[in-house]
């Protein structure tokens with residue numbers, strides 16, 4: 001049995017407040033990993049399948065029918081094995097929520113890799129309550 005050793009190093013997603021307007025907050029969300037190859041850690045793979053969910057067990061144990069999962073569209077094309085890769089997906093995450101991300105890679109057949117490590121991201125709720133402007137005294 002051929003063992004494919006695919007090691008993804010999913011680093012930390014960067015959460016930086018970009019700007020604040022009224023009650024909405026924007027985040028810059030970038031996920032990083034190292035490209036595997038077509039055959040283990042050699043060559044260039046053909047495609048990625050990255051998904052996220054608010055339920056880690058669903059993501060891990062039921063990849064193909066993962067519900068509720070979100071498939072991330074427009075993933076980058078795999079680079080050469082060992083190359084750093086990243087994906088920026090804007091501000092689509094809800095604040096105050098924990099998300100679980102994972103990725104699989106396929107070669108041209110497609111032969112799919114196993115599921116990567118699970119990246120856990122908590123998007124903090126940093127939106128404060130509104131400021132009170134009608135504080136007053138009544139006699």
Ligand SMILES: [Ca+2]
Nearest residue numbers: 038039107111
């Ligand atoms: Ca292959």
